[in-house]
Amino acid sequence: MPLEQVKSLHFDVFGTVVDWRTSVVTELKEFGKRKDIEIDWFQFADDWRDLYQPSMEAVRCGDREWRPLDMLHRESLITLISRHNITGLTEEEIDHLNKVWHRLTPWPDCVEGLSRLKTKYILATLSNGNVSLLVNMAKKSGLPWDAILGAEPNRGYKPQAQCYLGNARYLDLEPAECMLVAAHNGDLDTARSHGYRTAFVVRPTEYGPGQDIDMEAESDWDIVTDSMNGVADALGC
Amino acid sequence: MPLEQVKSLHFDVFGTVVDWRTSVVTELKEFGKRKDIEIDWFQFADDWRDLYQPSMEAVRCGDREWRPLDMLHRESLITLISRHNITGLTEEEIDHLNKVWHRLTPWPDCVEGLSRLKTKYILATLSNGNVSLLVNMAKKSGLPWDAILGAEPNRGYKPQAQCYLGNARYLDLEPAECMLVAAHNGDLDTARSHGYRTAFVVRPTEYGPGQDIDMEAESDWDIVTDSMNGVADALGC
Structure with a gap:
């Protein structure tokens, strides 16, 4: 055999x-409540995941040097924070949010x-x-x-x-x-x-x-x- | 602090x-008994370890491309088998001996x-x-x-x-x-x-x-x- x-x-x-989806949404929702940000966090999580393949594709095809997924995730997060009109986050808050994928x-x-x-x-x-x-x-x-x-x-x-x-x-x-x-x-x-x-x-x-x-x-x-x-x-x- | x-x-x-020394010698001695090879296995183990730094040095200084320690250990083992006049070992026996470092x-x-x-x-x-x-x-x-x-x-x-x-x-x-x-x-x-x-x-x-x-x-x-x-x-x- x-x-x-x-x-x-x-x-x-x-x-x-x-x-990943339940874990990310759970943390994002708690974060939103704490910061008084009301958006559709399921949509935010799905948008984040939607940017996952394109972000790696630039590396795969050689347009960008290899870099760890944390960096790609963070770039996507910055894009989404802007797209969802979220303002006033500190760098530390963004770093912490980004590392939800570690948790x-x-x-x-x-x-x-x-x-x-x-x-x-x-x-x-x-x-x-x-x-x-x-x-x-x-x-x-x-x-x-x-x-x-x-x-x-x-x-x-x-x-x-x-x-x-x-x-x-x-x-x-x-x-x-x-x-x-x-x-x-x-x-x-x-x-x-x-x-x-x-x-x-x-x-x-x-x-x-x-x-x-x-x-x-x-x-x-x-x-x-x-x-x-x-x-x-x-x-x- | x-x-x-x-x-x-x-x-x-x-x-x-x-x-490493006790582990290597214990296995080498058992191997020697099984194969009826009588040499000073402590000396053999110490010789093997003596070749460790020189084998890596060729890689460090750029004379050789990077390769895993298993390969360097095996080259040293072949050198020592010859130096100690051991003959008749199969490739499988040499591979197994070499992987004593995994055990x-x-x-x-x-x-x-x-x-x-x-x-x-x-x-x-x-x-x-x-x-x-x-x-x-x-x-x-x-x-x-x-x-x-x-x-x-x-x-x-x-x-x-x-x-x-x-x-x-x-x-x-x-x-x-x-x-x-x-x-x-x-x-x-x-x-x-x-x-x-x-x-x-x-x-x-x-x-x-x-x-x-x-x-x-x-x-x-x-x-x-x-x-x-x-x-x-x-x-x-």
Whole structure:
């Protein structure tokens, strides 16, 4: 069975491990109440996420040098603060708001599921989040990573090949010994094209109640499930 | 008090966290018995370590491109196998022997001391060991790192500046928010020159019973102790 070769699990984080939308909106709403700012914070969070791919694209295509996601997030935040006519924020307040991405909350199945998986596999991040973001998130929530890898140590952004190939190389493993765990069919498709095994974890509310993408497996991924415990079950952990 | 600024602890690993000499000799002796090879395995281990600095120096000075320590260790091992007239080893046996550095045993105080420190600080490796070596070592012995950093993600070998400065940058911290924990005065000296705080943990048997270096603190390091629990005591963990 080919899954017996797998020695390491690599995790997409935003959406797959943490519920970014609920976490961001919860903090933004509290901030708005404290500062007496009344806007649609769901819209603000969705707008922020909408700027995520374009901000990385300028780096991927070589128009800009590689820089950590915190910097891209902050640029997008400044754009949105202006677009939503929010005024009077200090640099410290903006920095703190920006680091809400360091404080995202895991889906309820993750700490238990990852802890089960850790007994048998090397667990690494394969996220576009930068190292400090992922380390701070893990410290806050008890995510038991063995290695913080992904975009920053590989100087690229998914779906750039160096992220997948570099993660395998850092662990001195072949891609066939690596499995990507993700809630996004596109990410899994790229990982498979580079030789990874694949596990799809459906997260039907990642984008809120009206979500219409990644609602089901769009290929014959090695594992298809709806929780991190489901991945652990499938891998006999 | 300046130590209140410290948010992250960065660890030298070989000698400071793990007892490389005893671990290597124990495995080499077992290997020799199995293969009926009778040589002085202490000498072999010390010879291997003696080739460590020269092998990195060729990379540091730019004569060779950066490559992981596993590759340098393997080249040194091949040299020593020849020098000690050992013949008939397969590539697999050589690979397995080489990875003894992935299987080193921590000093007895480390897992407990690090676990205490982890409650209050980010714990990162600042080792010349490559990522897979450090990940495999941590999995085997339960070393609770938050981030595997050091030589490989910074593409340099200590005492090159990018190792110290890069570790701080990966965590989005100032050097003054970082403390190096090491059993080697020279390493601490370099770390301090880059703005790190410093903790010296004396390991008087790292090099065996005749050790005559790093037997005491040679400067006014912020912390001077003889165990990882001593570092935890000093930092109030």
